[in-house]
Amino acid sequence: MSTIAAFYGGKSILITGATGFLGKVLMEKLFRTSPDLKVIYILVRPKAGQTLQQRVFQILDSKLFEKVKEVCPNVHEKIRAIYADLNQNDFAISKEDMQELLSCTNIIFHCAATVRFDDTLRHAVQLNVTATRQLLLMASQMPKLEAFIHISTAYSNCNLKHIDEVIYPCPVEPKKIIDSLEWLDDAIIDEITPKLIRDWPNIYTYTKALGEMVVQQESRNLNIAIIRPSIVGATWQEPFPGWVDNINGPNGIIIATGKGFLRAIKATPMAVADVIPVDTVVNLMLAVGWYTAVHRPKSTLVYHITSGNMNPCNWHKMGVQVLATFEKIPFERPFRRPNANFTSNSFTSQYWNAVSHRAPAIIYDCYLRLTGRKPRMTKLMNRLLRTVSMLEYFINRSWEWSTYNTEMLMSELSPEDQRG
Numbered sequence: 001m002s003t004i005a006a007f008y009g010g011k012s013i014l015i016t017g018a019t020g021f022l023g024k025v026l027m028e029k030l031f032r033t034s035p036d037l038k039v040i041y042i043l044v045r046p047k048a049g050q051t052l053q054q055r056v057f058q059i060l061d062s063k064l065f066e067k068v069k070e071v072c073p074n075v076h077e078k079i080r081a082i083y084a085d086l087n088q089n090d091f092a093i094s095k096e097d098m099q100e101l102l103s104c105t106n107i108i109f110h111c112a113a114t115v116r117f118d119d120t121l122r123h124a125v126q127l128n129v130t131a132t133r134q135l136l137l138m139a140s141q142m143p144k145l146e147a148f149i150h151i152s153t154a155y156s157n158c159n160l161k162h163i164d165e166v167i168y169p170c171p172v173e174p175k176k177i178i179d180s181l182e183w184l185d186d187a188i189i190d191e192i193t194p195k196l197i198r199d200w201p202n203i204y205t206y207t208k209a210l211g212e213m214v215v216q217q218e219s220r221n222l223n224i225a226i227i228r229p230s231i232v233g234a235t236w237q238e239p240f241p242g243w244v245d246n247i248n249g250p251n252g253i254i255i256a257t258g259k260g261f262l263r264a265i266k267a268t269p270m271a272v273a274d275v276i277p278v279d280t281v282v283n284l285m286l287a288v289g290w291y292t293a294v295h296r297p298k299s300t301l302v303y304h305i306t307s308g309n310m311n312p313c314n315w316h317k318m319g320v321q322v323l324a325t326f327e328k329i330p331f332e333r334p335f336r337r338p339n340a341n342f343t344s345n346s347f348t349s350q351y352w353n354a355v356s357h358r359a360p361a362i363i364y365d366c367y368l369r370l371t372g373r374k375p376r377m378t379k380l381m382n383r384l385l386r387t388v389s390m391l392e393y394f395i396n397r398s399w400e401w402s403t404y405n406t407e408m409l410m411s412e413l414s415p416e417d418q419r420g
């Protein structure tokens with residue numbers, strides 16, 4: 001049996017963000033490879049009219065968990081959904097649940113965050129900074145805690161070209177920002193946000209950098225590690241290839257290309273497409289949890305999980321592969337035949353947006369109106385182009401991430417664990 005899988009046997013694990021993309025795959029891998037773990041606590045909030053139990057059942061009944069049912073038939077008894085809203089300062093966790101978390105938790109994987117690029121600063125600070133601080137305070141009251149694994153992003157310092165596995169200081173102390181947000185009104189916050197985030201491209205990456213500083217400043221005597229994945233894509237191998245459940249990052253753009261909505265995107269074709277499969281990220285998370293708990297490094301180690309220096313791909317190659325795939329396996333009833341290109345400059349991009357995106361959408365909506373149906377294409381196209389505009393920063397640049405710590409960790413693993 002794998003050393004790492006054996007380590008999680010009998011453990012009580014707390015996962016925040018377990019209902020998210022990364023959290024679900026982490027939960028699945030834990031149940032499938034360490035079915036003798038004691039319990040996984042997940043902080044869940046009601047969403048889209050579903051209760052906690054309904055959300056948990058929906059996740060456990062999904063295709064992603066098919067293999068888990070075979071190896072861990074009592075999985076329902078090993079998962080403990082705890083009501084929590086990270087927007088609330090005390091997470092709105094009941095006294096009884098809090099008592100159980102504080103007294104029983106051995107490992108914490110903190111995945112919860114807002115990953116929206118256009119969130120408000122107030123909401124993003126609440127989730128990506130204040131909630132992290134609150135969880136660290138909780139962790140400091142857990143006598144059995146062996147490791148706290150914080151999930152950040154490889155883009156938390158994307159204002160730098162070369163990024164090392166270290167925590168970089170932010171221009172403004174997180175505590176000062178948290179305190180200011182308590183009395184500033186939204187209008188003032190909106191006005192000062194561009195100046196505050198400086199050369200960060202969006203509020204998401206900026207607040208993830210602040211979150212890392214909070215981890216460093218409030219680590220107390222906790223045994224902590226930070227993991228920075230790049231762009232997390234669909235599963236490569238486990239539990240089966242090609243699983244993804246969101247339209248974030250490349251996923252939405254690829255779908256829009258396949259449906260024939262997107263015909264051109266402003267990208268640097270030779271820029272590194274640093275996409276990393278979600279199961280690869282989860283394998284590293286479990287390895288980091290084991291290493292941090294067993295070897296107890298003297299300081300908070302940062303681990304980059306990126307593909308650019310191991311198995312580099314670029315956006316051109318990815319685009320060609322995407323189009324070839326849709327040639328072989330087309331969507332049903334696409335808006336148009338998939339045929340997209342990268343444009344290199346803003347004027348050409350604006351031209352294609354007008355001619356190949358907005359005009360066809362308007363014409364199609366006229367057709368819908370004439371045939372007595374509700375127009376929807378212009379709204380969808382505007383949303384898609386807004387999404388593309390937010391992603392353009394990341395597809396017109398390349399970064400170099402050092403991976404010394406990740407390589408060191410890999411060298412500590414058994415051959416079986418190195419295979420993941």
Ligand SMILES: CCCCCCCCCCCCCCCCCCCCCCCC(=O)SCCNC(=O)CCNC(=O)[C@H](O)C(C)(C)COP(=O)(O)OP(=O)(O)OC[C@H]1O[C@@H](n2cnc3c(N)ncnc32)[C@H](O)[C@@H]1OP(=O)(O)O
Pocket residue numbers: 115116117118153154155230231232247248249250251252253254255256257265315316318319320322323340341342383384386387388390391394395
């Ligand atoms: C040579 C051949 C060339 C071929 C070119 C074409 C091929 C292309 C393939 C390769 C290119 C791929 C480029 C991708 C670039 C990836 C870069 C990503 C970088 C991320 C760096 C950081 C990674 C992280 O650390 S965190 C995870 C990343 N976070 C995100 O990705 C979040 C980004 N998304 C957002 O912030 C929001 O979704 C936002 C603001 C962009 C849109 O918000 P909005 O409120 O408008 O939408 P939603 O509420 O999300 O959804 C409303 C509605 O719109 C639909 N929708 C939303 N996004 C997309 C989308 N991308 N594509 C399609 N549809 C989308 C969504 O379904 C909703 O529909 P409803 O019916 O209203 O629910």
Ligand SMILES: NC(=O)C1=CN([C@@H]2O[C@H](COP(=O)(O)OP(=O)(O)OC[C@H]3O[C@@H](n4cnc5c(N)ncnc54)[C@H](OP(=O)(O)O)[C@@H]3O)[C@@H](O)[C@H]2O)C=CC1
Pocket residue numbers: 016017018019020021022023043044045046047084085086087110111112113114115127151152153154208228229230231232233246248249
């Ligand atoms: N996806 C990617 O490409 C990358 C992601 N990351 C990091 O990985 C982590 C997970 O990302 P990912 O899984 O993609 O994100 P998702 O948006 O899929 O999941 C976010 C999770 O956070 C939870 N959450 C958000 N707000 C609250 C709240 N107020 N109270 C309780 N829970 C809340 C969500 O719960 P709910 O289901 O109720 O909304 C969900 O479980 C994040 O920290 C992100 O920064 C890093 C690099 C790349």
